[in-house]
Amino acid sequence: MIRVLIVDDEALIRSGFTHILDTAEDIEVVDAVSGAEAMDKIIALRPDVVLLDIRMPDVDGLAILERLRDLSRPPVTAVLTTFDTDEYVDAALRLGAAGFLLKDTDPEHLIFQVRSLMTDGSALSSKVTRTIIAGYLSGAAPVQPNPLVERLTARERDILVLLAQGRSNAEISAEVFLGVGTVKDHVSSILTKLEVSNRVQAALIAERSGLLADRAGP
Template identity: 45%
Template sequence: MDADPVISVVVVDDEALVRSGISLVLDSSPRITVLAATSSKTAVDTVRQHVPDVVLVDIRMPEPDGLTILRGLMAEPAPPVIAMLTTFGLDEHVLEALHRGASGFLLKDTDPEQLVRHVLTLAAGGTVLAAGLPPERLFRSPDELAQADLLSHLTEREIAVLRALARGLSNADIGTECGMRLGTVKETVSSVISTLGVGSRVEAAIVAARAGLVPRP
């Protein structure tokens, strides 16, 4: 049996203590190798040189801030999976990051074992929203309250896939859980995203959380 693949992670944070702490936790896993960056420039340079699987970016970096770093990394020809690191939980900065292509966000005080699991989930194509997040906090505007109505246009299979997606499962794991081929999962995820009128699986997961399709942590 082949060994589990080793993934590479870049941690971007200007605070040395936080950066080294998260790096130490992740580096303790035999499945993860870690690099660190302290600024927008070093982050982009590191990503270009090492092509990591996952990049964790502090949302509250000093100028340029985490959103600017996110935009720069997402503009790369083959952008990595990016998740935001935050101390403050969900706020408008994190929501903006999610809507700009981040695959999730993590609290800096996340339990070490859970942090490793979250990073592996991200590398596998899953979505991670910090534990303890009340679904109602995901609303950005009154107009989005009506978005849940679009769920009625989804088939039972699409709802099942959306539930699994919102729990952070990768396409491969969704296929195993729902008894579907990988190609069918990809087609179904694309159909769900199109029907809901969102731009990514993260935004689809947010719609599911708003509608109560996934239980609170």
């Protein structure tokens, strides 16, 4: 059972996400709270996954992400976004955000992404990833190859491209005809070689290095 805590200042978002996730047999929403209650609930309930709004009037979501880093076993945390929070992307990534979810995401897709957070340690969809990356890069430094990419094998580069397109480990497994366990090993190796902590950061490197330029998404 995947235990989820929802943190958002809007009651409608909390109730909507709770209703959607409660329809999945393998997901339990342990609570849905505002930012002011978040840390106490996370410490008390120890959820596997946290869905966290960044812009909240009572407590800054980035402050919550920073405090989560002090926990011995922090939950996997995805940022809830409406695509108007590009200025927070870099800070959220540096503080350990494992992905970004649209607040108006389709119900089935929301359930899939929560499962991906648990199995892959991240939440990436092609739409969310490409939009977040494009928005982030538009205000970032000029695009140029990252020398760390040279550390990757040809197979790892192929897997990095698929990862950056928002594919899950299971989808990558089917695409490259490797077992899911082997794909996980490759992803772990990619993150280590690129010196990043999560798949979103790896996707940013792939985009900035031009690896996605000539490849269509799913």
